Amino acid sequence: MRWFENPDFDFLKAHKIGYYVSGILLVASIFGILTKGLQYGIDFKGGKEFVLKFEQPVDVIDIRSELTEPLDGTPVVKLYGSPEEVLIRTDNPKDISEVQTLITDKMSEVYPDNPNTVIKTDIVGARFADDLRRGALNAIIFALIVIFIYILIRFKNWTYSAGAVAALFHDVLIVVGIFTFLSDIVPFSLQMDQSIIAAFLTIVGYSLNDTVVVFDRIRENSLLYKTMDHDEMVNKSLNDTLSRTVITSVTTFFVVTILFIFGGEVLKGFSFALMLGVIIGTYSSLFVASSAVIEIQRYKEKA
Template identity: 75%
Template structure:
């Protein structure tokens, strides 16, 4: 960690490399999204929902495994209140009675002696799924707008707002691209559902926090070193906050990795999105947000 005690990395010079890396990642993400399309979960594409009550508590992982073989796809299986109540969601296209019989048959075969009773069935219609998609998209857009206004009020400079929002958009779009491109080959579910939307908003919050710390140091140094070249001052600010950025990112990544390994099948997609978000968010706070501030300031100066 001695590298970060008195760092003197030339981030401004490395911004050009950052442009290339970000450009390649964003292009790949956009191509993947437009060619393959987003891989929506049951929440966003509709499906069938069953609430089962078992005679005895049952393991969710074992039940999910048994139902996957019976239904031909991995359903969403969650506890619903008590340890004996289970909520099952599936995108099986067969009629609801056939799907219900398939579920009960799999339960009877795999968990002999632990009888299940269906206490509720429901169909998640396409219209409801569309409403959820629209709500999720609006939540992300609204968050970016509020962040733009917050950064503008705090730093009284629109270039900081634009840099922060560009970095956040960059982070979320790349993570969405990874989920789209590798969704069919990953050994766990990478479908976009409500938990993944929650992960995207968490990524936005994490990346924003890191970016604001860097921007705060830029503002402080701009007052302390008024005669220093602006690019040099930006570079000094990034080096000043590098230790904090790296330590925070590594510790957060460690916790999220533990969640990914030991959190169970249901949390793998969520925790994997957070892992990507921490890595990309750290990168963007150093090479995207600050680079945008430098470029926009240079553009504004040339235009005036």
């Protein structure tokens, strides 16, 4: 299946527009992160968690909605092993016994015919949260380092590694920036927690897969068209892989959109990050990674 028969788009000219688009998005993202700051979830800033057991199954969406006001913030609510057991996490600063009373009283009010008991309580301390935050950052950095080495070994050219890592850094930073700006606007949680970090690593993997396909075609064409100008050869490679890139991106976007619509409140932030990642990852594969390779190659030729 091909959506584009013999495409001949001038990606080299579009790269110049891409420089401005990426530059604006990156500057805006960095500005938002520095001024507004990241919105951390309970995993990364500490909080309290409770496991409640009901006699009958309950709806986590209803519980989350009902507890938002008494807890002065939207809690994390998930099923815990069975439809009758619920895990509730909150960053409410009050004493754990006070918070527990707020939760149980509200649940008794909402479910008068469905008694509940607290079977587990725990506190996510600030030190543990700091360790999780540091571990998440290290995971992303380590992933980028491993990817740099992998691309270097596979293509035996550090310019490809630099282009791939630049595109991945570009993708993650822009998604984080968008999360920062939209955290107080959208009607669902965009707080940074472990699921969002998982989404970022998934974005890295998706974007890398697209980028490697493009780089493979660039390498093949560099051997087939040895007399062709390097920039033109890169442009031809992008056109050769365009149909595959677009089809993969569109089908993946459909899947994560369905996950966003029907996956429930808990998966909204995760799936929203993936939706952004598919769009930005596709854009970076075509306009950031390849343009970085071209610019580095020009620099090497001048040096």
